[in-house]
Amino acid sequence: MTSIDSRVTTADGIVEGARGKRTRRGTISWKGIPFAAPPVAGLRFRDPQPVHPWPGVRDCTRFAKAAIQEKRFTAVAPGKYQPMGEDCLTLNVFAPDRPSPTPRPVMVFIHGGAYILGTAATPLYDGSLLARSQDVIVVTVQYRFGPFGYLDLGAFATEDRPLDSNLGLKDQVAALQWVQRNIAAFGGDPANVTVFGESAGGSAVISLLSTPAAEGLFVRAIAESPAPELVISSDAARIFADQFVRFLRDPDRRPTAVDPDAEPIPAEEAQRLLARSSAQDILRAGNLLMSFAQRVEGLDPIPFGPVVDGEYLREAPLSVAAASRTLPVPLIIGSNHDEGQLFTRLWNVLPDAEKSLLRVSDEQDRREIRALYSGGKRDDVQLTADSVFWAPMVAFAEGHSAVAPTYVYRYDFRTRVLAATGMGATHATEMFAVFGAYRTAIGAGLAVGDWRSTGRVIADVQDRWGAFATGGVPGVGWPVYDTETRRVLIIDDPDRVQSDPDGARRAAWQRVHASA
Secondary structure, eight states: OOOSSSSEESOOEEOOOOEEOOTTTEEEEEEEEEESSSGGGGGGGSSOOOOOSSSSEOOOSOOOOOOOOOGGGGGEETTTEOBBOOOEEEEEEEESOOSSOOOOOEEEEEETTTTOOOOOGGGGGGOOOHHHHHEEEEEEEEEOOOOHHHHHGGGGGGGGGGOOHHHHHHHHHHHHHHHHHHHHGGGGEEEEEEEETTTTHHHHHHTTTOOOHHHHHHHHEEEOOOTOOOEEHHHHHHHHHHHHHHHHOOOTOOSSSSOOOOOOOOOHHHHHHHHSOHHHHHHHHHHHHHHHHHSSTSSSSSSSOEEOSSSSSSSSHHHHHHHSOOOOOOEEEEEEEEEEEHHHHOOOOOHEEEEHHHHHOHHHHHHHHHHTTTTTTTHHHHHIIIIIHHHHHHHHHHTTTTOOOOEEEEEOOOHHHHHHTTTOOOTTHHHHHTTTTGGGGHHGGTTOOOHHHHHHHHHHHHHHHHHHHHOOSSSTOOOEEEEOEEEEEEESSOOEEEESSHHHHHHHHHHHHHHH
């Protein structure tokens, strides 16, 4: 069988890839391809800039650096961690290792991590098996996050030292622009691009659907477990930027409230701190800002995310969807049955049930929602998860369904191991089906005793995602969502369609979002 040439000429230079081995046989990948100039030195806190062309052949057989974060979040194997650096704006291309008579559909993946962690080098995100199974090109993107990517420091800009906002979102747009310029050289079709992501990556997808600069860069979208309200208002962004610079100046301070009478930090001093601080100092200040946001009442618990700046991201995605002004491309969107269980056991960054209810302004609505989650601790976790993921996801889907075909799912499949641990169909578990990871070292332990059912769910999810990326319809038996029947695909073994699942809860939360 004829293989694809591992050496590809892009607009910026030649890249050399590697053929897959063992379970990834029949695929080829190119890793660590820069899609923008390194955002270092004078480009720190600046919009992504064009790639510097390179001479000769660039070795693209290994993943490049992860974005700056806590080391423990960069684990790629037991005791092995991906190197980190500010020079992180790279992407990875996975393809079947055989020629195609026609250009292949392209699927561009944005990883999650609450906009504070994650790396495209995580083995779960290896696109080889999805590319081979669905005869598509898979692209995975590394972008800036945390204080490097999602602070609006514009208040400290000067004429000779501009500071830009929404850098992580702009990185994602830059990656999609790279795909338009270059993916044909890898056998992909730039006119048939689907952007997809999970968790913060799913949130990024709905932000892209609300960003005019992203128009024309993709024709379909998939948002898995997005947190649609994970955006930062301009007022909150100013508070977070000010506190961040104060933490850079004095990392020993531990304020418990925003001080409205604090002396403003001069722009020149802020400029020096932002330019001269080490990457680790910036990370530390970001961690201090995270702790500040979580302990100060009235602030969002995560201070990093796309900023509603009135320019690049003009409005919050839920507002754009409610006004039927999202980019009119077909959308798959959904959440998992037990989203919150992962956070209670491994990484508790979600607010508790009572704090979640405090965000509901109407007292009658609060009482009604509380009554619908009266089953004890597990229901408390469900209330929190629904408030962050499911309820705003449904609100976004209902708005977007007015402008383009929208397909809503709930992922219910859980292996025996996940059921026994109490995790269930928790946050991110659908990723093992999307990327076929139940058949790899990272996911095999979760599939013990469930080899046949996990195989069926992998085939089902990959076939549906692949069919959608190819032609816009996610397989048979999945009806388009509408606000009359509210038909949702329950992904399980086997699938089923249900009208308005958890309808009473949905209606209660809908009143909250309608009055926001």
